[in-house]
Amino acid sequence: MTFRKINNWLHLWLGLISGIIVLIVCVTGCIWVFNDEITALLNPKTRIEKQDKQVLMPSQLGAIAQKQYPGQKLSYVTYQQGRTAHIAVGARRGGSSLEVNPYTGEVVSTKDVKKGDFDFFRFILNGHRFLWMPYSIGRPIVNYGTLVFVVMLITGLIWWYPKKWNKKTREKSFKIKWNGSFKRVNLDLHNVLGFYSLLFCLAIALTGMVYGIQWYSKGLYWVTSGGQSLGEYGNLRSDSLQANKHYTPEQAIDKAFMLAMKENPSSEGFYYTFPDTSDAKSTIYISVYPSAGQFYNSQIYQFDQHTLERLKGDSPVYDISYQEAGFGSKLRKMNYDIHVGSILGFPGKVLAFLVTLIGASLPVTGFIIWWNRKFGKKKTAKKRNDDDLGNGNRIQIKEVKKFVPKKAEKKTAEEVPVLMQTSTNIS
Secondary structure, eight states, X not given: OHHHHHHHHHHHHHHHHHHHHHHHHHHHHHHHHTHHHHHHHHOGGGBOOOOSXXXXXXXXXXXXXXXXXXXXXXXXXXXXXXXXXXXXXXXXXXXXXXXXXXXTOOEEEEEEOOTTOOOHHHHHHHHHHHTTSOHHXXXXXXXXXXXXXXXXXXHHHHHHSOSSOSHHHHXXXXXXXXXXXXXXXXXXXXXXXXXXXXXXXXXXXXXXXXXXXXXXXXXXXXXXXXXXXXXXXXXXXXXXXXXXXXXXXXXXXXXXXHHHHHHOTTOSEEEEEOOOTTXXXXXXXXXXXXXXXXXXXXXXXXXXXXTOOBOXXXXXXXXXXXXXXXXXXXXXXXXXXXXXXXXXXXXXXXXXXXXXXXXXXXXXXXXXXXXXXXXXXXXXXXXXXXXXXXXXXXXXXXXXXXXXXXXXXXXXXXXXXXXXXXXXXXX
């Protein structure tokens, strides 16, 4: 009993403290899940029918972008089968971009992002990651609010678990009584939907914390990999002493792209960065995606921008292919796809949407349960007291006639047993 009291107390107060955080993070997560699909739907011009021929080389796409934006620095290109190539120019965030037919080079659309421009999905992502606060403040709140949510899921399961299993408790635990009162339906929505979504909510929350809580991220990898270190990402550098001795920037990116595509001829998409000529130590980064809309099995390449030597680090996650990775590394590579549900394709995204929607409802239904138990009884008792005083006219006092005994009469011997029987029944 003591354990359950502590558990229930934690579940209640942690829920009241973190409820608004969980609500915002889950609602914004619901919307972000279908970011790519909604964007493609709203921009039908970006749909390009797949053709059985080679897409344009990076230098060709770069020339098209520089013709459109002369003097601007080329940043990166992303491409998926059936879509236009997205070319970013200028700053990585806040610069300009083009949508280009990857087979013909036709410029489908351009976008110039200016300071103060509103981007809906960027707004949603900012809310999801740091609640639209300053990053240094909002990010830790989201991270540890998610950790609290994990604790709430576990304490909620303990609270949900019946003391005795019988027909009545099974119906309350696994079924929603839709024809019940509002309080009963709300309670069932919290308990029953919370139970059914528990494992999925845990998966989404635990994978989300990987991106924000360093000790948790490293600790999770250490446990799942059998004691290995996660390693660092992005510490590879080109040999600056070889600058301008082998290839021009255009030649380097084209050759690097061809090397990556040669090893992945049936890839569904790719991402690559143009050589940064202002930094002689920067590398050419290319990521190839064998499956559309999934990232876990992507193949990453980094090349020296001067010699085209393929660079490899010592990280068991970032510098190794999915096929060669161990269990812990594979799990880490799948982290984002698990987080957004794309690990199961489009049906997985639908599942993630529904689960996060339920997650958003839990603080609301939980708050209503607490409010009804805290204040609902007082209101009900007050209403009954008012009714008892005559406000509701529920109690009607009937006039009681004065009892006047009749004059005693002499009874015959035959009537005596009848009177005795009647007296006995009354008593």
